[in-house]
Amino acid sequence: MTDLRLRDGQVIRLPIRRMGINGEGVGYYRKQVLFVDGGIPGEFLEVKVTRVEKRHARARILKRLKPSSNRVAPPCPVYDECGGCQTQHIDYSMQLRLKRELVEEAFARYTDIQSLPIEETRGMEHPWDYRNKAQLPVRKQDGRVLLGMYRSGSHRLVDMSGCLVQHPVINRTLEGIRSILEETKTPIYDERTHRGSIRHVMVRLAFATDEVQIALVSRTPTLPGEKGLVDRIRRLPKVAGIILNHNPRRTSLVMGEENRLLWGKEKIEERLGSRHFALSAPAFFQLNPVQTEKLYEEVRYFAGLTGSETVVDAYCGTGTIGLWLADGAARVVGMDTVPEAVADARYNARLNGVKHAEYHVGKAETLLPRWASEGFRPDVVVTDPPRTGLGEGLLRSLSQHPVPRLIYVSCNPSTLAKDCNRLIQAGYRVKRMVPFDMFPQTAHVETCTLLVHESHP
Numbered sequence: 001m002t003d004l005r006l007r008d009g010q011v012i013r014l015p016i017r018r019m020g021i022n023g024e025g026v027g028y029y030r031k032q033v034l035f036v037d038g039g040i041p042g043e044f045l046e047v048k049v050t051r052v053e054k055r056h057a058r059a060r061i062l063k064r065l066k067p068s069s070n071r072v073a074p075p076c077p078v079y080d081e082c083g084g085c086q087t088q089h090i091d092y093s094m095q096l097r098l099k100r101e102l103v104e105e106a107f108a109r110y111t112d113i114q115s116l117p118i119e120e121t122r123g124m125e126h127p128w129d130y131r132n133k134a135q136l137p138v139r140k141q142d143g144r145v146l147l148g149m150y151r152s153g154s155h156r157l158v159d160m161s162g163c164l165v166q167h168p169v170i171n172r173t174l175e176g177i178r179s180i181l182e183e184t185k186t187p188i189y190d191e192r193t194h195r196g197s198i199r200h201v202m203v204r205l206a207f208a209t210d211e212v213q214i215a216l217v218s219r220t221p222t223l224p225g226e227k228g229l230v231d232r233i234r235r236l237p238k239v240a241g242i243i244l245n246h247n248p249r250r251t252s253l254v255m256g257e258e259n260r261l262l263w264g265k266e267k268i269e270e271r272l273g274s275r276h277f278a279l280s281a282p283a284f285f286q287l288n289p290v291q292t293e294k295l296y297e298e299v300r301y302f303a304g305l306t307g308s309e310t311v312v313d314a315y316c317g318t319g320t321i322g323l324w325l326a327d328g329a330a331r332v333v334g335m336d337t338v339p340e341a342v343a344d345a346r347y348n349a350r351l352n353g354v355k356h357a358e359y360h361v362g363k364a365e366t367l368l369p370r371w372a373s374e375g376f377r378p379d380v381v382v383t384d385p386p387r388t389g390l391g392e393g394l395l396r397s398l399s400q401h402p403v404p405r406l407i408y409v410s411c412n413p414s415t416l417a418k419d420c421n422r423l424i425q426a427g428y429r430v431k432r433m434v435p436f437d438m439f440p441q442t443a444h445v446e447t448c449t450l451l452v453h454e455s456h457p
């Protein structure tokens, strides 16, 4: 019998059918799935198989027999090496279409919904310069200090000083810090010997106030020549605060637990709409403020608040969604597992004069079921979980005690679709979905979904 399985090195002709979750082109050859980096749906390619795995194979493009009319030249000079962006070779209107399709495919795989009430992906007018934060490793490479991303599968850094999706102020600040570290001969961390000091640099820009926050992550609790170094870094344009984060451990976690203010302000101030947020260096904050406002507006629209509702902001982070909704609600209750985030959420509520918001440290899947068993019945629950989706206890509680409006903000279409399937079995209906492009030029898609329950028509 002929062996129909693909072999390493085999050359085949392949139509690309869809985009994979990492931005690759996906094709099918005798029912086997092939991932082709750089392939665009609609293209017909000649490819060479580079790796055969149990469930799929990988292949590289040899020739574009029928190229896509949506193919564009990626403007970034390090696009192929850096790996931070995956879709710069596709024009922006098609990127938006493909992101919506990623959500549709996940729902087709994990649910029985026949006609998904999904809108067009909301994109950006200028899909560049949008990131408000960079957090990059620092290494000494060929005698030079470099700040950058690791080239995939290697421990060599790609220089990111011209990154096109980071805000230009961040790029200029990174380049300034890089040359200061080089000129002052500040000892750079060496991960093989676990010696040296500076291991990462974080730069964050508050778009509304133009304040720049810098965290120097160091293996040592102090830096050699610390005063002189800080004196030079603080003179870089717009710098409002410099923090030293001490991370002495051999770990892949970037930040350590201790922070010491070296100069300026501990927190910078950002605004979303009319809300003010104080951001400490370790605090989570959405990376694309322009799109965040659009996403939160959709959440507000889905919530349909009249002033008398109790709103839950589960997975609240620094409280941004709940505070966005607070004016229309009688009570806001938020929770997050990170104590610092909850402390920031409380601080942010005070900063905005919001007195009817309370925040708790704990798991959404533990706290909400416990409160539900004590009679707590919110009118609107907003969930914004990490990529892993909703915890089992929360799915069960939402099923046993249905809420009139459940708004699910998700950064992972697969877990969103699986969780929605569970909720549909429990009597919820997906009423409306809007994908948002929070990260143009990448394969990420954020989706805002409104679910309503049959017992609350």
Ligand SMILES: C[S@@+](CC[C@H](N)C(=O)[O-])C[C@H]1O[C@@H](n2cnc3c(N)ncnc32)[C@H](O)[C@@H]1O
Pocket (backbone or CB within 6 Å): 284, 285, 286, 314, 315, 316, 317, 318, 319, 320, 321, 335, 336, 337, 338, 341, 362, 363, 364, 365, 384, 385, 386, 391
């Ligand atoms: C995607 S972020 C959302 C943050 C916030 N809603 C925002 O828009 O900025 C997810 C948050 O969930 C928190 N988290 C992770 N697991 C959790 C859990 N089991 N229960 C509650 N919060 C959790 C994380 O600390 C993080 O702040």
